[in-house]
Amino acid sequence: MKLSALKVDADKIEAGEWVGDIPEMGDLRLRVRGLQNAGYRRLQSRLIDAVPRSKKQGGRVDPDELDRITSTCLASTVLLDWAGLEDEGGAPLPYSKETATEFLTNPAFRRFRDAVLYAATVVGDAGAETEKADAGN
Template sequence: MDLSRFKSDREAEDDGVWVALDGSENASVKLARIGNRRYRDAMQRRMKPFRRALRAGTLEEATAERITAEVLAETVLLDWRDLTLDGRALTYSPERALSLLLDPALRDFRDLIVEMASDIELYRQQDQEAAEKNLPPSSAGTSPGAKNRIS
């Protein structure tokens, strides 16, 4: 078995990849991989005050969900395009991402973000290289989004 199929693109894991949402032509999210270095550091930092409760199994579910949403908004859900809520366009900000991830009515959205950010295939080195080959040629100039990857 060739182990190169397990190689992941660490840059893609940390900086994120663009992923289309559920058959939408335009709506997409930029996701870093769950468990990336920033995610691990942020989770460890935020959970530190609750270690004793976590070990004892007494950490309240609401607290764990809030901390997880904060870490996801900070380190995983990095941007989006063409998202709306109740017909109104949503401009990305980490604060807006957190409010969506904490909203009980949008639990399925949060679960989708976690599921997609856990999909190791999105961050495979060979898949990233293939995606880059399929991108249209760039313009002569560079833009802030020039390093963004599309999957």
């Protein structure tokens, strides 16, 4: 493995970028920050600390609580915009923080949440960009 495959672009993780070609999401594009941006880490830490002891078994946070925390962090610090998302009538659905929060916290929209997680994971992945460039040569 080349050393360059281990690098990340910290500036992109913090500023965010558009991600397309999300598996099984058609033309959906998401503008997201990287999953481990500074705001995400701070909010995640604060929310985990606030979990009551009754929902921490053996020092581990209940999986449902972890899902809630992850969804809150994605809505608050990761997802910035979208393109290619339509309502049932085919009209473009404009991005809003409120709609994003609904989609990310509603279990019925788990596929959307997974798409945001995927996009946030690839943002700033300098190693993946190097591999793509190498494949093109």
